[in-house]
Structures are given as structure tokens and as C-alpha cells.
Amino acid sequence: GENVEQHPSTLSVQEGDSAVIKCTYSDSASNYFPWYKQELGKGPQLIIDIRSNVGEKKDQRIAVTLNKTAKHFSLHITETQPEDSAVYFCARIECGNKLVFGAGTILRVKS
Amino acid sequence: NAGVTQTPKFRILKIGQSMTLQCTQDMNHNYMYWYRQDPGMGLKLIYYSVGAGITDKGEVPNGYNVSRSTTEDFPLRLELAAPSQTSVYFCASTFSGNTEAFFGQGTRLTVV
Helix, strand or coil: CCCEEEECCEEEEECCCCEEEEEEECCCCCCEEEEEEECCCCCCEEEEEEECCCCEEEECCEEEEEECCCCEEEEEECCCCHHHCEEEEEEEEEHHHEEEECCCEEEEEEC | CCCEEEECCEEEECCCCCEEEEEEECCCCCEEEEEEECCCCCEEEEEEEEECCEEEECCCCCCEEECCCCCCECCEEECCCCHHHCEEEEEEEECCCCCCCEECCCEEEEEC
């Protein structure tokens, strides 16, 4: 499938600051975009997702925005905490619920 | 519920050896997947299955084989291990009507 480009590859923020991770895709047919968090030594876990008929979705300190025209979507984490430190993956979905992942962003929250 | 269980957690193989990575799920999910994770590359799909008896190739299937004889189990077979297969392997599962994938804790494989 067509790739998902994810930036930045690493992100270091001070505790309490915001973090933003951006992803772009090229397949116009894509209509579902999940974000997964991977903690050290564990498998990825879904934290938030967005469908193409919605521009923004929030869940407490986490939000995702989608710009279908520009084909990009972003993860926003506000008031970051040390436990937010992890690897974050954006993805798009193909038929068969197959996930096409971005390369990942290592987020480090400094206390 | 245990969710998705992978064994072993770690393994070192010599070049040319074979092994099977085990994956089992107790959520009665019909869809199952194998991904490999390499540093800086995200996760790449190796094989997937939409139900017992049905398997299909993903993006990087060369060097691997799978089978799906039951809903619960989806083993991944490496026949002739090569250094390029050094990676972390993740098994995942989901329902056909659901988009959230549930992942196992991974198997770290080193081929020397």
C-alpha cells in the first residue's frame, strides 16, 4: 500500500508543554486514521482515531485533526506528562483492516 | 482475558535454522496479522488472515509462512533464518466490523 509519512522522528518537550506529530498520506480513498502508542517492551495500543467525515476529535489531553484536502492529519498532546513518553505511530487502514504505519515518533517528556 | 499472547518473547537463531513464532488470541477475533518492526521503519505487514483456513501475503512476506487452522491461533514460520529477519515481531487481531487492532507484546528475534 501507499506509505504514510510521519514527522518528526524524535520530539523532546518539557513537561507541561504541548507536542504535535504530523502525518501525510497520498491515497485519496483512505478514510480512517488511527494513532497508536507503544511503550517500551510492549505492543502498540490504540489511543485515538478519526474518520474522514470528521475534522477533529478530542479525548482529554489528546486530540487528532484531519485535513482531507491536504491529506494530512496530526496528533496533539497538551499538558504533557512523563508517562506520555513513548513511540507514537500514525496509520491508515486498507481493506481487511490492514494497517499501514508511519515510521514512528519517539516522544520524550522531560521533567 | 489474556488478549493476544505471543511466545517466545526472545530468541536467538543461527543462520539457516528454522522456528515458529506462536500467536494465540482469546477474543474470538476473525482477523489476525503478523507485523515486523525494524528501527526507524515502523511496522510492516508480513501476512494476515481473515478467518480460519484463509491467509494472504502482506507487504514483506518473503522468507515466512503462516497457517490458520483455528480461529485462535496464527503461527508464523521461518524456514531458513537469515540476518535480515532480525527484528521484533508483533501479532495482532481484530473483528472484521471493528477497526481497533489488539497487539501482543512482541517477539524479539536475532539471527546470527
